[in-house]
Amino acid sequence: DAGITQSPRHKVTETGTPVTLRCHQTENHRYMYWYRQDPGHGLRLIHYSYGVKDTDKGEVSDGYSVSRSKTEDFLLTLESATSSQTSVYFCAISESRLAGVDEQYFGPGTRLTVT
Amino acid sequence: GENVEQHPSTLSVQEGDSAVIKCTYSDSASNYFPWYKQELGKRPQLIIDIRSNVGEKKDQRIAVTLNKTAKHFSLHITETQPEDSAVYFCAGGGGTSYGKLTFGQGTILTVHP
Numbered sequence: 001d002a003g004i005t006q007s008p009r010h011k012v013t014e015t016g017t018p019v020t021l022r023c024h025q026t027e028n029h030r031y032m033y034w035y036r037q038d039p040g041h042g043l044r045l046i047h048y049s050y051g052v053k054d055t056d057k058g059e060v061s062d063g064y065s066v067s068r069s070k071t072e073d074f075l076l077t078l079e080s081a082t083s084s085q086t087s088v089y090f091c092a093i094s095e096s097r098l099a100g101v102d103e104q105y106f107g108p109g110t111r112l113t114v115t
Numbered sequence: 116g117e118n119v120e121q122h123p124s125t126l127s128v129q130e131g132d133s134a135v136i137k138c139t140y141s142d143s144a145s146n147y148f149p150w151y152k153q154e155l156g157k158r159p160q161l162i163i164d165i166r167s168n169v170g171e172k173k174d175q176r177i178a179v180t181l182n183k184t185a186k187h188f189s190l191h192i193t194e195t196q197p198e199d200s201a202v203y204f205c206a207g208g209g210g211t212s213y214g215k216l217t218f219g220q221g222t223i224l225t226v227h228p
Contacts, residue, residue, distance in 0.1 A: 031214050042121075042204055043159065043218040050214055058215070059116070090158065094214070101147045101209035104216060106158040 003027050004107040006091050012113045019078040021110050023091030025071075031094040032074040033104065034058075034066060036087040043090065049074055081114045088112075117142040119207050121219025128195050129227050136203055136222045139187040144210025148181060148188045151204045153221075159204060163190070167209075195226045 003026030013019050023032060033048040035058075045058030047066040055066050063085060065077045078085055091107040118141040128134050140148075149164035165172045165179045165188065172179050176195075181188040188207075192199055202223050208216035 033215075035218075040124075040220060042220040043206075045215060045217075048215060059217075101214055101216060103149060103161050103164065106160070108158050 004091060004093055004105060006089075006107040006110050008110060009108065010111045012115060013081050014115055015082060016080050019081050019112065021076045021089055021091075021112070023074045023076070023107055025074075025093045027093060027095075027105075028071060029093040029095045029105075030071075031104075032068065033092040033094070034064070034074065034076045035090045035092065036060065036085075037090060037109075038087050046076065046089075081112075083114050086112060086114045117145055117207050117211075117215075117217040119205060119217045119219045121205050121222060123222060124220065125223045125225075127225045127227065130195060130197060132195055134190075134192045134195050134199070134224055134226075136190045136205070136224070137187060138189070138205035138207070138219050139185075140207040140217075141186065142207070142210060143183075143186065145207040146209040147207070147216075148179070149206050149216070150177075150179060150190050151206065151218075153202045153204065155201075162203075192224075195224075197226050197228050200224055200226045 005024045007022045034046040035043040044060045049055045049068040067075045089110045092104040094104045121138045146167040151159035152162045153159040178191045202221045205219040206216040
């Protein structure tokens with residue numbers, strides 16, 4: 001597996017509380033992504049980053065914010081968690097050198113439950 | 116943006132049979148089409164990918180075909196084994212969605228011994 005870690009791996013939180021998930025890579029890859037995985041929906045892109053302090057929205061970005069102050073770290077924040085944000089969250093990285101997109105390597109995932 | 120549709124959502128085969136999963140995409144500029152396998156409780160892992168300048172690619176028991184005109188691509192698994200049981204995702208990207216992939220909804224493949 002590529003050098004990607006996610007923390008925490010499991011979290012239970014209450015509605016309305018802020019939550020931050022961390023993705024850390026040791027591969028020095030340029031691109032980093034946050035996805036959520038829900039039954040019947042596959043993997044949906046929340047936000048992604050194409051460099052330090054360069055981020056953009058994905059298809060399900062409402063209620064989420066991100067930050068990338070270092071190449072190796074990409075943080076996902078739920079400002080005020082809701083039950084609809086209960087999901088498994090995957091971080092991914094990519095070098096994206098070839099023709100605009102390349103293989104993405106996934107982290108181990110974070111299971112978040114909002115009660 | 117890109118839209119990727121995947122079928123079927125579930126597929127059940129007997130060990131030794133072949134399995135085929137199909138995906139369609141909407142953005143004619145997309146040029147990279149990977150397939151990921153995800154075992155229960157694990158992370159998705161790339162099993163094969165194809166770029167738009169290639170029509171077919173094989174790796175042992177798995178193969179992917181791409182029809183750019185029809186905008187669809189397929190995963191073929193031959194001589195299936197119980198350890199092939201997993202969720203399979205197709206994805207498309209590149210072109211106008213620089214750096215991003217759009218994933219299909221996934222196919223749950225079950226191989227019965």
